[in-house]
Amino acid sequence: MKTDLLKFTDSGGCSAKLSPQQLQEVLKGLPVATDKNIIVDIDTHDDAGVYKINDDLALVLTTDFFPPVCSDPYDFGQIAVANSLSDVYAMGGRPVVALNIMMFPSDKLPMEAYSDILRGGYEKAAEAGVSIIGGHTIEDSIPKYGLAVTGFVKPDSIITNAALKPGDALILTKPLGTGTILSASRLGMADPQDLSLAISYMKQLNDKASAIMFDAGVKSATDITGFGLAGHTLKMARASGVSVSIDMHSVPVIGKVLEYTESGCIPGASFRNLSYAEPDTEFDSELGYNHKMLAFDAQTSGGLLMGVTSGKASGLLRKLQSSGHKGAAIIGYVSELTGKYLYLNYC
Amino acid sequence: MTSLLIGKAGLLLICSNNYQYLCNFNRHESMKTVDTRGMQCPRPIIETKRALKEADNGESFDVLIDNETSLRNVCKFLDDNGCSYQSQKKTGYWRLTVSSGMEIIIDRPEDEYCSTEVARAPAGNYVVALTSDVMGHGDDELGKKLMSSFVNLLTELDNLPAAVLCYNAGVRLALQGSPVAESLAELEKRGVEVILCGTCIDFYGLKGLTVAGRTGDMYLIAGKLTEASSVIRP
Numbered sequence: 001m002k003t004d005l006l007k008f009t010d011s012g013g014c015s016a017k018l019s020p021q022q023l024q025e026v027l028k029g030l031p032v033a034t035d036k037n038i039i040v041d042i043d044t045h046d047d048a049g050v051y052k053i054n055d056d057l058a059l060v061l062t063t064d065f066f067p068p069v070c071s072d073p074y075d076f077g078q079i080a081v082a083n084s085l086s087d088v089y090a091m092g093g094r095p096v097v098a099l100n101i102m103m104f105p106s107d108k109l110p111m112e113a114y115s116d117i118l119r120g121g122y123e124k125a126a127e128a129g130v131s132i133i134g135g136h137t138i139e140d141s142i143p144k145y146g147l148a149v150t151g152f153v154k155p156d157s158i159i160t161n162a163a164l165k166p167g168d169a170l171i172l173t174k175p176l177g178t179g180t181i182l183s184a185s186r187l188g189m190a191d192p193q194d195l196s197l198a199i200s201y202m203k204q205l206n207d208k209a210s211a212i213m214f215d216a217g218v219k220s221a222t223d224i225t226g227f228g229l230a231g232h233t234l235k236m237a238r239a240s241g242v243s244v245s246i247d248m249h250s251v252p253v254i255g256k257v258l259e260y261t262e263s264g265c266i267p268g269a270s271f272r273n274l275s276y277a278e279p280d281t282e283f284d285s286e287l288g289y290n291h292k293m294l295a296f297d298a299q300t301s302g303g304l305l306m307g308v309t310s311g312k313a314s315g316l317l318r319k320l321q322s323s324g325h326k327g328a329a330i331i332g333y334v335s336e337l338t339g340k341y342l343y344l345n346y347c
Numbered sequence: 348m349t350s351l352l353i354g355k356a357g358l359l360l361i362c363s364n365n366y367q368y369l370c371n372f373n374r375h376e377s378m379k380t381v382d383t384r385g386m387q388c389p390r391p392i393i394e395t396k397r398a399l400k401e402a403d404n405g406e407s408f409d410v411l412i413d414n415e416t417s418l419r420n421v422c423k424f425l426d427d428n429g430c431s432y433q434s435q436k437k438t439g440y441w442r443l444t445v446s447s448g449m450e451i452i453i454d455r456p457e458d459e460y461c462s463t464e465v466a467r468a469p470a471g472n473y474v475v476a477l478t479s480d481v482m483g484h485g486d487d488e489l490g491k492k493l494m495s496s497f498v499n500l501l502t503e504l505d506n507l508p509a510a511v512l513c514y515n516a517g518v519r520l521a522l523q524g525s526p527v528a529e530s531l532a533e534l535e536k537r538g539v540e541v542i543l544c545g546t547c548i549d550f551y552g553l554k555g556l557t558v559a560g561r562t563g564d565m566y567l568i569a570g571k572l573t574e575a576s577s578v579i580r581p
Contacts, residue, residue: 183389187389187390187393189393263393263396263397264389264392264393264394264395264396264397264424265389265392265393266389266392266420266424267388267389268388268389268416268417268420271419271420271423271424274423275423289427289428292427
């Protein structure tokens with residue numbers, strides 16, 4: 001019988017993250033690292049930490065793992081790895097080596113599933129030019145997989161959360177909706193075509209998008225994952241000290257995701273993300289409920305969100321679209337900080 | 348957008364101009380019940396939404412929910428969609444009575460609905476018991492914020508409670524400087540009886556420091572509690 005990983009988990013992917021408020025609360029109480037070679041740490045809520053080796057080289061370090069987001073072990077391995085590497089890409093780095101992190105119920109699942117997850121992971125890592133050089137597995141009732149990744153970046157060309165400038169246009173490279181589609185699929189509501197579309201987006205590496213934005217001189221970007229488009233955008237706006245306006249009408253969506261939202265299929269993570277961002281967000285009166293909740297949909301292995309000088313935006317967009325990111329779009333702009341950090345509009 | 352247990356009433360929603368519904372509370376004898384107990388998130392929302400769509404205008408229905416996360420999410424969903432509801436804690440679950448009466452208002456000036464006429468609706472026959480200055484269990488700072496929004500929102504309901512009873516630490520809500528003292532006074536002005544437990548005021552040494560409500564003894568409080576058709580304890 002075919003293994004169905006989803007039978008082993010309640011919440012999957014980046015929606016399994018701890019709530020951003022809880023996380024912030026806990027991190028506040030921890031000692032702050034003081035090593036002067038630390039260039040980027042959790043201070044700016046960035047995607048990965050960066051440690052300077054010398055003027056030409058810094059290490060980008062990140063880890064990510066989660067319970068299954070799909071039934072097929074191989075697909076799960078691919079998605080988990082694409083997602084783990086994404087943080088390095090979001091910072092303009094090049095992932096180089098990685099370690100596996102795996103939790104697996106060997107008494108409940110055939111070892112074939114274990115090797116299929118890893119095979120998916122290794123093949124995705126190979127596609128990215130990353131070598132997996134070790135790892136660690138422990139027994140756990142719910143399978144979980146991901147990587148601890150080390151990448152390289154030039155210290156003076158790191159792309160961070162904190163460098164949005166008023167006048168920048170914002171480009172998103174992948175359509176939204178993986179959280180809702182996965183949730184709808186668990187309930188048997190999702191069109192199988194939408195599910196396979198979502199899976200293919202989650203498997204897609206952010207490597208090309210990263211290289212293109214790096215070449216275009218982008219200074220500020222992040223990848224959209226568990227806190228949703230609104231949550232991650234808010235983090236950027238706060239770290240950069242700017243206001244960001246997003247036009248939800250121009251945000252691309254996967255398949256019929258808005259229909260699932262209309263049926264009431266709104267994952268719990270969306271409400272968590274909403275309550276986190278709500279105090280700092282202004283909602284346009286034209287913004288309907290479904291589009292509003294889409295902004296808070298937790299993405300697994302989502303796209304990059306980048307700020308680019310508006311004059312360069314359409315050129316950059318064309319390059320992204322012709323390199324496998326057909327769903328990329330300009331979705332908003334940055335302005336001086338006035339009132340709220342985030343404005344969700346519908347134009 | 349902060350109420351957890353009682354949704355915004357039509358009046359406020361119209362002013363917030365996001366969702367233009369006017370909700371009415373009409374409890375019917377044979378009310379439909381949507382039992383979401385045992386269902387995983389987001390099934391309770393899907394079922395609630397389905398019931399909202401199926402319900403006739405003005406019809407109310409009950410939703411039974413057995414876990415706090417789903418309760419919170421369903422309440423937030425109803426808040427954001429402009430539906431009013433009341434929540435009752437039962438043993439092992441909550442009963443939400445949701446009003447489906449959505450009268451869609453189009454092309455009418457906002458101020459027409461923001462007039463104080465609606466706000467002077469007659470008091471209902473339910474009673475609110477404020478037994479603490481925090482709402483829910485967990486973080487007290489959060490609990491205080493929630494309680495503030497709850498009491499402040501009471502003043503915006505179409506269907507005001509007959510009485511608000513403050514006992515134990517709930518009497519602190521009526522102190523000078525309390526974030527809800529003004530709202531309690533406002534409720535009183537609109538005909539809601541605000542009763543503070545005298546024993547509790549003495550116990551906490553707060554005599555002379557309250558700025559809303561009148562003190563009452565257990566006779567009065569017990570009477571109000573037992574006479575009420577439903578008691579809301581946030």
